[in-house]
Amino acid sequence: xxxxxxxxxxxxxxxxxxxxxxxxxxxxxxxxxxxxxxxxxxxxxxxxxxxxxxxxxxxxxxxxxxxxxxxxxxxxxxxxxxxxxxxxxxxxxxxxxxxxxxxxxxxxxxxxxxxxxxxxxxxxxxxxxxxxxxxxxxxxxxxxxxxxxxxxxxxxxxxxxxxxxxxxxxxxxxxxxxxxxxxxxxxxxxxxxxxxxxxxxxxxxxxxxxxxxxxxxxxxxxxxxxxxxxxxxxxxxxxxxxxxxxxxxxxxxxxxxxxxxxxxxxxxxxxxxxxxxxxxxxxxxxxxxxxxxxxxxxxxxxx
Amino acid sequence: xxxxxxxxxxxxxxxxxxxxxxxxxxxxxxxxxxxxxxxxxxxxxxxxxxxxxxxxxxxxxxxxxxxxxxxxxxxxxxxxxxxxxxxxxxxxxxxxxxxxxxxxxxxxxxxxxxxxxxxxxxxxxxxxxxxxxxxxxxxxxxxxxxxxxxxxxxxxxxxxxxxxxxxxxxxxxxxxxxxxxxxxxxxxxxxxxxxxxxxxxxxxxxxxxxxxxxxxxxxxxxxxxxxxxxxxxxxxxxxxxxxxxxxxxxxxxxxxxxxxxxxxxxxxxxxxxxxxxxxxxxxxxxxxxxxxxxxxxxxxxxxxxxxxxxxxxxxxxxxxxxxxxxxxxxxxxxxxxxxxxxxxxxxxxxxxxxxxxxxx
Numbered sequence: 279x280x281x282x283x284x285x286x287x288x289x290x291x292x293x294x295x296x297x298x299x300x301x302x303x304x305x306x307x308x309x310x311x312x313x314x315x316x317x318x319x320x321x322x323x324x325x326x327x328x329x330x331x332x333x334x335x336x337x338x339x340x341x342x343x344x345x346x347x348x349x350x351x352x353x354x355x356x357x358x359x360x361x362x363x364x365x366x367x368x369x370x371x372x373x374x375x376x377x378x379x380x381x382x383x384x385x386x387x388x389x390x391x392x393x394x395x396x397x398x399x400x401x402x403x404x405x406x407x408x409x410x411x412x413x414x415x416x417x418x419x420x421x422x423x424x425x426x427x428x429x430x431x432x433x434x435x436x437x438x439x440x441x442x443x444x445x446x447x448x449x450x451x452x453x454x455x456x457x458x459x460x461x462x463x464x465x466x467x468x469x470x471x472x473x474x475x476x477x478x479x480x481x482x483x484x485x486x487x488x489x490x491x492x493x494x495x496x497x498x499x500x501x502x503x504x505x506x507x508x509x510x511x512x513x514x515x516x517x518x519x520x521x522x523x524x525x526x527x528x529x530x531x532x533x534x535x536x537x538x539x540x541x542x543x544x545x546x547x548x549x550x551x552x553x554x555x556x557x558x559x560x561x562x563x564x565x566x567x568x569x570x571x572x573x574x575x576x577x578x579x580x581x
Numbered sequence: 582x583x584x585x586x587x588x589x590x591x592x593x594x595x596x597x598x599x600x601x602x603x604x605x606x607x608x609x610x611x612x613x614x615x616x617x618x619x620x621x622x623x624x625x626x627x628x629x630x631x632x633x634x635x636x637x638x639x640x641x642x643x644x645x646x647x648x649x650x651x652x653x654x655x656x657x658x659x660x661x662x663x664x665x666x667x668x669x670x671x672x673x674x675x676x677x678x679x680x681x682x683x684x685x686x687x688x689x690x691x692x693x694x695x696x697x698x699x700x701x702x703x704x705x706x707x708x709x710x711x712x713x714x715x716x717x718x719x720x721x722x723x724x725x726x727x728x729x730x731x732x733x734x735x736x737x738x739x740x741x742x743x744x745x746x747x748x749x750x751x752x753x754x755x756x757x758x759x760x761x762x763x764x765x766x767x768x769x770x771x772x773x774x775x776x777x778x779x780x781x782x783x784x785x786x787x788x789x790x791x792x793x794x795x796x797x798x799x800x801x802x803x804x805x806x807x808x809x810x811x812x813x814x815x816x817x818x819x820x821x822x823x824x825x826x827x828x829x830x831x832x833x834x835x836x837x838x839x840x841x842x843x844x845x846x847x848x849x850x851x852x853x854x855x856x857x858x859x860x861x862x863x864x865x866x867x868x869x870x871x872x873x874x875x876x877x878x879x880x881x882x883x884x885x886x887x888x889x890x891x892x893x894x895x896x897x898x899x900x901x902x903x904x905x906x907x908x909x910x911x912x913x914x915x916x917x918x919x920x921x922x923x924x925x926x927x928x929x930x931x932x933x934x935x936x937x938x939x940x941x
Contacts, residue, residue, distance in 0.1 A: 327718045420630060531723050
């Protein structure tokens with residue numbers, strides 16, 4: 279166990295270098311602070327980004343007639359908790375099971391994608407083996423295959439083994455992604471110097487041990503981001519869960535879709551449900567939004 | 582470097598067990614370890630992909646040539662019948678038109694807006710992280726949730742958009758009854774969710790542009806707007822290509838938003854916003870005709886491949902004449918950058934001198 283308790287290997291993060299360099303430039307080159315136009319346009323963008331959230335709070339805290347009221351107030355009403363309660367208590371929606379299903383399926387998918395992608399990414403980035411470049415091209419090519427192409431046989435397959443309606447049917451197909459493998463390969467390629475692996479090998483470490491002590495340590499930042507993105511994607515996924523799950527055992531997006539399927543749609547209840555189902559991800563965003571931002575920006579440069 | 586790596590742990594803990602490992606049996610073992618473990622590491626991906634990726638693709642092709650019987654869970658071979666049915670059905674062409682219309686309406690404005698936002702974020706603004714996180718807020722909302730909110734805002738009768746329009750004297754628009762209007766509404770949902778995300782990707786690309794270019798341009802007297810179109814936009818090309826390709830693959834598969842645009846989810850009374858995937862779902866899990874759904878899935882895949890190939894050719898030609906498009910040759914550019922650096926150095930030397938004098 280000594281290996282695991284070793285202090286983390288410090289690997290210089292190449293991505294941070296240009297930013298550092300830029301910051302050190304004298305002020306008159308960086309340019310002065312921008313004028314009101316920049317802040318005004320960003321303010322408009324921010325307003326547009328938040329407005330739908332506010333709108334759903336506005337309607338979701340009113341009653342069924344709020345939306346038809348021509349003199350509608352721009353302040354939230356007092357009915358949000360009543361509307362939320364009618365979402366939660368709607369027997370057709372199964373809110374609590376849906377919430378739990380979403381949480382644990384997304385978490386399992388994220389963990390599995392991160393683990394298998396790190397493993398495969400390590401092999402593609404740092405180990406030499408016959409056919410590695412061809413196989414990597416194959417992995418990348420699979421990203422262009424649309425989900426729709428596989429849904430019919432997958433549905434047949436899962437109904438053969440009696441898994442339709444089971445959460446397992448949405449976890450299994452999502453356990454590895456080509457994007458994840460590609461992402462980890464790109465990251466590990468620049469994050470770990472080859473001499474380090476060479477040194478570990480000379481010292482007699484086995485292949486898996488090298489992976490575990492060097493690869494996993496170095497991969498941690500990229501793995502965290504991959505996990506976040508996979509979690510968000512899995513949480514929001516609708517097409518396949520909508521096909522394979524049934525009303526009694528849904529995920530949150532599937533449950534949400536049921537809110538609108540009645541003949542008479544009470545939008546105050548629907549939008550209260552929308553807000554309720556978005557709260558968990560908003561909480562995640564408050565804590566991990568910074569990581570999401572830097573994840574998108576790093577992926578852009580390397581991908 | 583070696584010091585940072587964990588020491589080799591030999592199971593006995595003594596050097597004696599380690600020595601023979603280097604030569605005899607141990608060596609062949611470790612060479613096997615080296616040869617085999619890479620395959621072991623990538624195997625989970627390939628095994629799972631085989632089961633949930635490759636097998637379904639091949640099997641979809643098989644099913645698409647069959648009339649699938651749900652009760653027996655098997656099919657009878659009928660040749661190209663399903664493809665003929667799909668391609669001769671007017672619904673397919675309507676769905677194709679709608680899919681492309683929504684795709685264009687959600688890609689072109691989105692990219693323009695994303696470049697603009699990225700350019701704003703690339704300025705030397707205060708509270709950078711706050712603004713960057715702010716534009717990403719829509720991304721965490723599920724497409725289903727976005728669709729529910731927007732289908733309410735775009736309501737034909739009581740929607741906020743129509744209310745606002747009538748307040749400024751524009752007659753109400755049939756966001757659901759008119760095909761093109763419904764495409765705009767659905768494209769707006771896509772734009773809402775993805776513009777900020779793409780803006781951050783483009784922002785990263787903008788920050789990778791060497792600042793020397795701007796320095797040189799400033800020295801040459803080019804204004805901010807001129808700099809943006811002469812330096813920023815051409816340098817973004819590879820990233821733009823990446824964004825366009827990913828949004829093509831995603832955009833042609835659009836399902837969540839049109840599905841939730843009304844309470845029936847069948848694409849409207851006259852199929853105003855029926856998309857290919859929406860129709861696929863309807864054939865497969867509404868009519869329970871798996872053979873036909875499989876044929877449509879393959880047609881969709883071929884369309885995506887075709888668009889991808891066209892993309893590739895267009896982008897290749899764009900990338901190739903990137904050099905010739907710019908007004909300066911490389912030598913000129915380098916000279917300009919050198920001049921700019923010299924000017925900057927002289928400038929800062931000057932400043933240092935004045936500062937020294939002031940200190941005295």
